Amino acid sequence: MVDTNQELKAGSFQTIQNGNIASAKGYKAGGLHCGIRKKKLDLGWVYSDKPAVAAGVYTTNSFQAPPLKVTQESIAKESKIQAILVNSGIANACTGEQGFTDAYDMRQAFAESIGVEEHYAAVASTGLIGELLPMDKIHAGISQLNDATHAGAEKFESAILTTDTREKGIAISLTIDGKEVTIGGAAKGSGMIHPNMATMLSFITTDAEIEAEELTKALKSITNKSFNMITVDGDTSTNDMVLVLANGLAGNHTLNGSHSEWDNFYQALTYVCEYLAKEIARDGEGASKLVEVNVSGASTEKAAQAIAKAIISSNLVKTAIHGADANWGRIITAIGYSGEELNPNEVGISLGDIPVVKKGVPYPFDEDEAKKYLLQDNISINATLGDGDGVSKAWGCDLSYEYVRINASYRT
Incomplete structure (x- = not known):
């Protein structure tokens, strides 16, 4: 349960009732069933109306899965991402060269379907290790992304789950430079959870205008105090990542360490990350406390x-x-x-x-x-x-x- 109000050391923010990853200006999300899993939704996406400044933190496991490598390449190109595609059910990890071929194929087909440049697309996978993605099903799902019946942040939250028992989402708002700034997020994670990273995926969106370098530094610092401070079973996975997108549509002056309200934003982003981290820990496989x-x-x-x-x-x-x-x-x-x-x-x-x-x-x-x-x-x-x-x-x-x-x- 999210508190309706939270006071920060350097300011304040409010949680948004039923807020989610699409609550910030210019974001959409959705999810559908493409057939990787028997019945549950298994393909989700997040889209920004414009390329967003992006930052990521990834698992320290030596067997980083191909989707992580491909997404890192996308971000390295321009430090911007416009859309994220996530499948559940199969992790596309320990799959050799074919795994990379499939991850690139997934990114290319996704980018073409929604009309963005390929390096503005990120991909993520979660699920069983050691199996190849059923690319025919992935392509069939991608072909349906523009169908309005699959739209909705709650569908995205559901589509990224594996052994989780519930969806995990949040959104908060604060004022910066007299403009309303929103931060939203969604996460999955339940088992194979341990710091650095946990077996988890977390996606955070904001309409704040922020420098790429400052966003990266902030995410790394906050991750060490949030996502890297949770555990369920001591196992560190191959596919874990946290991605933050900031599309600047709130209209605030560019945030950086010297901005007078930087601490407000930093503390608000910290709260979102801590909330999602605790929800993952709370939903640990078989957990009751x-x-x-x-x-x-x-x-x-x-x-x-x-x-x-x-x-x-x-x-x-x-x-x-x-x-x-x-x-x-x-x-x-x-x-x-x-x-x-x-x-x-x-x-x-x-x-x-x-x-x-x-x-x-x-x-x-x-x-x-x-x-x-x-x-x-x-x-x-x-x-x-x-x-x-x-x-x-x-x-x-x-x-x-x-x-x-x-x-x-x-x-x-």
Whole structure:
């Protein structure tokens, strides 16, 4: 559930009721079923009325799938993208030269269908690794893109999903230079989720006017604090990417680091990314709880991030949360093996507002109260480490029997 209003340190913004990736000026989106999947929508697209400044962040997995490489080539040409085509069901990863041929073919056919230059088109794929795309079905789907019956951002949100249980979308608005600026986004991700990147796709649109270099720097910085701070199962996928398009139709003065309202935009973009990241974590395969880890008092921000990741990635912590077991020993163990220097005698841990460790030793607490808290849908684990300035947040979910069931039969 999105808060109706959020105050920012450097300004304010409002969420748009039923807002989505097409809420910003000049964007359209849609989705259809082309036959890759049995029944569900499996081909989605986003289109901007004009080429938009583009920035991307991609998986660190050594086996980057062909669609990522092709999209990176598109952006490198002019730092602009006008449209994105996404298929679900098959990832087009580990598919050799044929995979690249298909990704280029997909991009070319898409660009021709909507009437844009080929390097203004981006492609993305998600789904089963090691299988070739059924290009006859892809082409058949592309031929239907201009059919109005397939239009709608909600159809795009649905078409990009794999094992997700629900769509993930948001839009917010803020004022810059007296102009209304909108930022919208959609994401998919549920399993094979781990920082740097997660197994996820996220697409963000805005009508803000912004310099390409500044957008790239902002996205990389924000990704490290949002999408790269989530985990479900510790697996990093081959197809993950975050793309941001900014078409400038809001009419504001060009945003860059020296613009007086740059912080407003940066914080608003951060909120959209964090919201989508948390929705991915909340929708983890088989998950019943969203878990937030808050670390403070670390020696540096980098150290705080490493410790937060260690806690949120621990399968023992995740199973304890699933079982509503206040087993703080698993949390302190994760802190200890994070590899970061700390004083064990300064460590404190709380589950929500319930302290369980102070100064590195057990603190008496009511087990029934802790269990009642851990049975809730949203759980926070708070770790304080000392007097340092480093703080960080990470998000994940519990690990359940259902996760094993889903992934034991993923191909069947």
